[in-house]
Amino acid sequence: MGVSGGYNFKTTGVPPIQFIPYTPDETNWNATNAGHYTLGIWPYGQFYSPADGNQYLTIGKVIETAALTGFGIGLVICPTNPIGTNATRVLSRPGNSQPYLLWDESQGEWGDMCATMSNFVYAYWVNGTNYGNVYVARASLLGSPPAFLSPTNWMYWNGSDWATNNPSAAASLLSGAGIGTIDWNAYLTNGAGARGCYLFTYMSWVANEIYTRASTDLVHWSDPTLQYTIPVSWPSGSFPYFARAAKCLEQNNGQTVFVSWSLPDTNIAKPENIPMIRAQFPMVGPTFSGLPASQSISYGTSNVTLSGTVSASGAYPASGETITVTLNGSATNTTVSDSTGDFSINYNCATLPATTTAYTVTYSYAGDGALYGVTNSGTTLTVNPAPLSIQANAQTKTYGQTIDFGSGSTQFSSMGLQNGETIGSVTLAVSGGGGVASAPVSGSPYTITPSAATGGSFSPANYAVRYSTGLLTVNPLPVVLAGTRPYDGTTSAAFGILSVTNAVGGDDVGVASGSATLAGASVGLEPITSVGSLTLHGGAACNYTLTGASGSVVITNPYLPFAISSANIDVTRTNFVLVWQSTPGVVYKVMASTDLATWTQVGTPILATGTSTTNLVSMSNHPAGAFFQVIEQ
Structure with missing residues (x-):
């Protein structure tokens, strides 16, 4: 590794793991024991501390002899970014003869990974000389840094004190397996530890195979799953071993891990001698939750809010991933809106037809590298006819x-x-x-x-x-009245002269009594301007009304036919004098003709003012033998 520190794994796309530099006494210890002992630095894992909100990296100091007797392990606790010389070192327990050892030399431990659960950091290790025994220690994270992890606040379980998984239960997993090395892993989907899947991986030196078991509670474990067969041959008398890379390489929803292995007899200070395997845990099957219950709407309802959550025991799609909602064959997309798998869509249902069969609401998530796709068709939407x-x-x-x-x-x-x-x-x-x-x-x-x-x-x-x-x-029909009477000089029309002229079909309706008023008293057609006191009678009279009634009365000349009383030449022998019996108010015209076929008006019309009217016709305008007549206009 070198005294300079700053070590990076050489794997494409993998974030670097920085190792804390050796201290001078560690370097001196290596020099003193050159060819006999090895002080190696291995990444163990990452944990989150609620005490200060930081992420920490655990680094192991493995001390071994050339004969692989396994003296034990020491720990370094340091922030993941940056890593410096001021990292907290967990020193040896009192009475331990070897420097920087957390566990007793006599047990010959092979150190392994640290992980966090419920505000504690756990360290797991396997006895170097009895591979069927597994031991666990934990320390509280609730103290005040930098002293929150120290040799004195670690607690050890060697029996019944281990409440959730005692050593015998753990040992039974490995008994008789011929274990070359073991790695306990715990991965979480996010920094808050919302979802945990705990793994241990072990290698058999007989077949050069790496196996993995999984558990959610550290008690009930899956059957061994063959993960890899190592394509190398181990030197005779050597034990193969491997170490999983630090958990800080697992930040993509806990899906990607890196497993490295090396030969104890090789120079592990050279990065090229520590090959790495990239593995991906199986994707998790999420579910939809918090979906609206089946509901009913009326046709024409513009929007229905459809919302919910996609998750898998604390694993969530990334914000912005697509959720598809399908109704009646029409798919509409929305996106996950936060880091906890929540989504919501205002689905436009305005034109969704009413039907006696409810529509199935299908929510679909296609999945990603961490989560399987999932579809939920467990709710319905009923569209009822609109009123x-x-x-x-x-x-x-x-x-x-x-x-x-x-x-x-x-x-x-x-x-x-x-x-x-x-x-x-x-x-x-x-x-x-x-x-x-x-x-x-x-x-x-x-x-x-x-x-x-x-x-x-x-x-x-x-x-x-x-x-x-x-x-x-149905409104009554206003009557239309008609009648005839001789000229009498008045504007009155008595009921007896009037009749209904617009009776429907053969309706029996007539004027029963009263009188109406005419527009004038002159001879001729005079409109009825007021029905006055008129009343109707007859079997159908109820279907008629005098309101709005109309009509007219013909006033006749009582002197018709009339005749010219006299026709003489006046004393001047120039005018022809015509005298006739007239009706006051009637307009007359004097007409002349030479052949009794064509008649022309003589002079202007004459308004009679009495019962006798005289008119002079100039003889100079008419030839001898002319004919004359007087007519009403």
């Missing part, structure tokens, strides 16, 4: 009108459609034949019942439809 209300629109018609009901109607409103979906039409049915022209006012309001929504972009299977009725109101 949808469809109501028929209220409609109104006047008695006598017809409204068609049936399929294809858009006279409805809806509430509860999801995802912007639409309904094309519904089927409407009306009670009591309310849509026909003769549906009586007395049956109003009629009930309109919707059903059979269809068309548009919605799917009826995704909805629980509730139909609500609407009302059809």
